[in-house]
Amino acid sequence: MDGTLDHVMLRVADLNDxxxxxxTHLDYEEKDRHEGDGFTIVYLGPEDMHEDGAMLELTHNEGDDDLDVGDGWGHIAVRVPEGELEDAYQQLMDDGVEDYRDPESCGGRYAFVKDPDGHEIEIVQRDQGARWSLDHTMIRIEDADEALGFWTRKFEYEHTSRWEADSFSNYFMKPADAAPEEMSVELTYNYDGRSYDMGDAWGHLCVRVDDLEEDWDQLLTREAADYRDPESNDNMYAFTEDQDGHEIELLERDPSADSLFPF
Known part of the structure; x- marks a missing residue:
């Protein structure tokens, strides 16, 4: 299995907005677009993103303009170079982005803004990857041991770093031998035993596979959830779920194809 995180999907109420x-604010460019029956999907990312950098997928469903962000998904994080956090945040403020959590309120280590649908976007400082490229996607989990086991056993990810606080822990997961520019998954575990609502504004994470049918069978052998198998999706992609119900797409990516979509 390739294991590279290919994209993260967000649902939006107004695609043009x-x-x-x-x-405008993150200097993203449109990489590809698919117009379906009642929906539109657009892939976005920085112009000079790494070949294994993750894209942002925005999905708009016609007539679906009342989206619930929920709290089972947390945020996406984008990168700016070390030492440029405050300047980057101030530039966003000057450009009309609403002030949400400035660097000072976050101890000078990171900051947060929100997009038009209320999706939270963390700004982190990294010396790798294109400016504004996706650094990680945070999801909230109810059992840390189960979540860590899911990503290590099902997808052969490695536990690359963690942060232990008084009330929560953050665990970062990536494929073995992943490039520094690749996106990681941040698993957030709160110690108070709370449960979460998925909402419908967050969509899924997508993991690249080498062979959809073979890797799907391997996941089932490893007791992954049989959610939407390849056959039910015309053998173009498939979906499993983690122990908390976060959807994970499996997709073969052909770099030489004319379209980024398998349609």
């Missing part, structure tokens, strides 16, 4: 926001 969202595209303008990401293209």
């Amino acid at each position: 969202s595209l303008e926001w990401y293209e």
Whole structure:
């Protein structure tokens, strides 16, 4: 299994507003688009993103303009170079982005803004990857041992770092031998035993596979959830779920194809 995190999908109420926001404030460009029956999917990312860097997928469903962000998904994080956090945040403020959590309120280590649909976007300082490229996606989990076991056993991910606080822990997971520029998964575990609501504004994470059918069979052998198998999706992609119900797409990516979509 390849294991590279290919993209993270967010649902948006107004596609044009969202595209303008990401293209204006994060300098994203449209990589590809698919117009379906009642929905549109757009892939976005920095112009000079790494070949294994993750894309942002925005999905708009016609007539679906009342989205619930929920709290089972947390945020996406984007990168700026070390030492440029405050300047980057101030530039966003100057450009009209709403002030949400500034660097000072976050101890000078990171900051947060929100996109037009209320998706939280963390700004982190990294010396790798294109400016504004996706650094990680945070999801909230109810059992840390089960979640860590899921990603290590099912997808052969490695536990690359963690942060232990008084009331929560953060665990970062990546494929073995992943490039520094690749996106990681941040698993957030709160010690108070709370449960979470998925909502419908967050969509899924997508993991690249080498062979969809073979890797799907391997996941089932490893007792992954049989959620939406390849056959039910015309053998173009498949979906499993983690122990908390976060959806994970499996997709073969052909770099030489004319389209980023398997349609």
